Amino acid sequence: MHVLDEGRKAFLEFLRNLTPQVALLSLAYFIGTRLDLHRIDLSNWAATLMFFALVLLAIVSVAANSINFMSDYCRSLDVLDKAVKLRISAPIPNPLASPGCGCCGPEPRPAAKVGVLRLLGITLKEAAKIKRSLLAELLFTVFAVYALMFAVFISSIFGGANLLKIAG
Secondary structure, three states: OOOOOOOHHHHHHHHOOOHHHHHHHHHHHHHHEEEEEEEEOHHHHHHHHHHHHHHHHHHHHHHHHHHHHHHHHHHOOOOHHHHHHHOOOEEEEOOOOOOOOOOOOEEOOOOHHOOOHHHHHHHHHHHHOOHHHHHHHHHHEEEEEEHHHHHHHHHHHHHHHHHHHHHH
């Protein structure tokens, strides 16, 4: 499996980055249980601000960790990385261009317009073209990422609950 060969470093880095996410979500849960978000009360603005800041940091860290893992994991697969980059930068045919016109040729597709989900779809399609077992492994990795993120969420709830027991 690729996770145990060239992709090992990216996978271990992804696992190392799960701990701060658990800490952020646990603290957000701990602070959030003491808030009444159903009414506006300016007396607890600092705690409310801290809660939303921790939730935002947790969401950003989850997204960044997942994107970083998939990017590093696919980068270690040189053939797949080249195929995905080629597919992303493939020219878009201009339907109004005439075949003899040199100035209205295909326009390159800007890489910035490719979203995370579209990039994931392109990567999986290119992996299927290259090798079926590579597609299976990438699917396994994507599901492992989502399962681990779910585990982070659950462990954060239990961590926050334990903080409440200690503080209460």
